[in-house]
Amino acid sequence: MAKNTDPLIPSRLAKRMDTSKETVYSILDEALYCTISYVAEGKPFAIPTAFVRYEDKIYIHGSVGSHFIREIEKGIPVCISVTLMDAVVVARSAFHHSVNYRSVILFASAEKIEDTEMKRMAFEWLTDKMVPGSWGYLREMKNNEVNKTTALAFSLEQAAAKLRTGMPKDDEEDLELPIWSGIIPLETRRLAPVADEHSGNIPLPAHLSGE
Amino acid sequence: MAKNTDPLIPSRLAKRMDTSKETVYSILDEALYCTISYVAEGKPFAIPTAFVRYEDKIYIHGSVGSHFIREIEKGIPVCISVTLMDAVVVARSAFHHSVNYRSVILFASAEKIEDTEMKRMAFEWLTDKMVPGSWGYLREMKNNEVNKTTALAFSLEQAAAKLRTGMPKDDEEDLELPIWSGIIPLETRRLAPVADEHSGNIPLPAHLSGE
Known part of the structure; x- marks a missing residue:
C-alpha cells in the first residue's frame, strides 16, 4: 500500500473521515472555541480561542498587542482543531472503550483583515455566534476598539471532519458476557x-x- | 520592561495565570480530552485525545500503528492544551464580550511506558477516568491488547493554568446604559x-x- 502522505487523511480509521462541507460546517458552527497550533523557533505552541465560521472561512480576533496574534498574523502555517464530545462509549472490555466525538482539523495560514468595514463584520459574526442576536442590542463598537483588535481569516479549503458515532464495537466472544455495555451521552x-x-x-x- | 521569553507566561493578562498544582490538577482531572500539538517537517499538527493525570504526569494511549503515536513517542517537543468553558460573558459592548474558561497549557516530550504492569496501570487510570469505578467490572485486559497499545507519559513540570472568572468588565461610562450585562453559564x-x-x-x- 502506498504511504499516505496527505495530512488530512488519518493513517488509521479512515472510515471516520468526512470532508463534506455540510459536516465540517455543522461542527464548526456548534463549537464555541478552536485550538490554534503553530510553530515558533521549531517548537509547537497551541492557544484556545473563540472563532466563527462565515461562508468558507473561519475568523478569529485578538488584541493587536497579543504575542500569539502577532506570530500568526505573519501568515505562518497553523493547524486549527475543533472537538465536540458526544458520548463516552462503554464497552465490555477496557480495550474497546472509546468516545463518540465530532472533530475538525484544518491547515491554513492567516489572512489579516485590513479593511475596517470587513473587520466590523467579522466582529459582528463573532459576537452573534457567542450570543446569538446580540449585535444590534449592544453599545455600538467604537473606531478605536476596531483599531485595537486584529481580525484574522483562515480558509477552510484544507479542512476535514473526523467522527465516531454509535455503540461499542466489542469482540464477538465478549458479547455473551454479563457486562453492561452502551454509551453515556454528554450534553453541553x-x-x-x-x-x-x-x-x-x-x-x-x-x-x-x-x- | 525586559522581554518575556518564558512560553508559560502570557505576554498579556498575566493576572489570569495560575501555576499552582491544585488549579492545574483540578482542570486536568475535569477535562475528558486534551489537544496535543507537535511539529512534523516544520509544520504544526494537532490531535485531540483522551488522557488521565496521575500524580505529576499525564498519560495517553493509542494504537502502536497510529502515525500520531509513532511521531510523538520519539520524544519530540509537544504542547498539550486543555480547555474548559464555564460561561459566555455578555458585556454592554461587543468589545468587552469574553468567556469564562479554565485552561492548561503544558510543554513536554513523551516518555514511552515499556513496562507491561505499568502500562496496565495507565490503562486502568484512563478507563477509570472516562468511566469512574469501571475497571474491576470489565472483562480483564488481555496481554495482546496491552501489546497492541502504546502508553505515553508527559511530565507536568512545565504546566500552567490560565483562567477567567466573574462578570464583564465594561467601560465605566457604559455602566449606566440600559443594556443587560452578565454571564450565561455553560454546563457539560x-x-x-x-x-x-x-x-x-x-x-x-x-x-x-x-x-
Whole structure:
C-alpha cells in the first residue's frame, strides 16, 4: 500500500473521515472555541480561542498587542482543531472503550483583515455566534476598539471532519458476557443568564431569554 | 520592561495565570480530552485525545500503528492544551464580550511506558477516568491488547493554568446604559446511560447508575 502522505487523511480509521462541507460546517458552527497550533523557533505552541465560521472561512480576533496574534498574523502555517464530545462509549472490555466525538482539523495560514468595514463584520459574526442576536442590542463598537483588535481569516479549503458515532464495537466472544455495555451521552448546555450588579431592573432581552 | 521569553507566561493578562498544582490538577482531572500539538517537517499538527493525570504526569494511549503515536513517542517537543468553558460573558459592548474558561497549557516530550504492569496501570487510570469505578467490572485486559497499545507519559513540570472568572468588565461610562450585562453559564453533563442491543436484562452497574 502506498504511504499516505496527505495530512488530512488519518493513517488509521479512515472510515471516520468526512470532508463534506455540510459536516465540517455543522461542527464548526456548534463549537464555541478552536485550538490554534503553530510553530515558533521549531517548537509547537497551541492557544484556545473563540472563532466563527462565515461562508468558507473561519475568523478569529485578538488584541493587536497579543504575542500569539502577532506570530500568526505573519501568515505562518497553523493547524486549527475543533472537538465536540458526544458520548463516552462503554464497552465490555477496557480495550474497546472509546468516545463518540465530532472533530475538525484544518491547515491554513492567516489572512489579516485590513479593511475596517470587513473587520466590523467579522466582529459582528463573532459576537452573534457567542450570543446569538446580540449585535444590534449592544453599545455600538467604537473606531478605536476596531483599531485595537486584529481580525484574522483562515480558509477552510484544507479542512476535514473526523467522527465516531454509535455503540461499542466489542469482540464477538465478549458479547455473551454479563457486562453492561452502551454509551453515556454528554450534553453541553447554556444555563439561565445571571445579571451583573449594574443591570438593575433592565429586563433580560428577548435574544437571551428565548430558548 | 525586559522581554518575556518564558512560553508559560502570557505576554498579556498575566493576572489570569495560575501555576499552582491544585488549579492545574483540578482542570486536568475535569477535562475528558486534551489537544496535543507537535511539529512534523516544520509544520504544526494537532490531535485531540483522551488522557488521565496521575500524580505529576499525564498519560495517553493509542494504537502502536497510529502515525500520531509513532511521531510523538520519539520524544519530540509537544504542547498539550486543555480547555474548559464555564460561561459566555455578555458585556454592554461587543468589545468587552469574553468567556469564562479554565485552561492548561503544558510543554513536554513523551516518555514511552515499556513496562507491561505499568502500562496496565495507565490503562486502568484512563478507563477509570472516562468511566469512574469501571475497571474491576470489565472483562480483564488481555496481554495482546496491552501489546497492541502504546502508553505515553508527559511530565507536568512545565504546566500552567490560565483562567477567567466573574462578570464583564465594561467601560465605566457604559455602566449606566440600559443594556443587560452578565454571564450565561455553560454546563457539560453526563446524561442517563443507553444500553447496547446485547446488554439484554443485564442491570446497569452501580458505578454507572449512581450520580
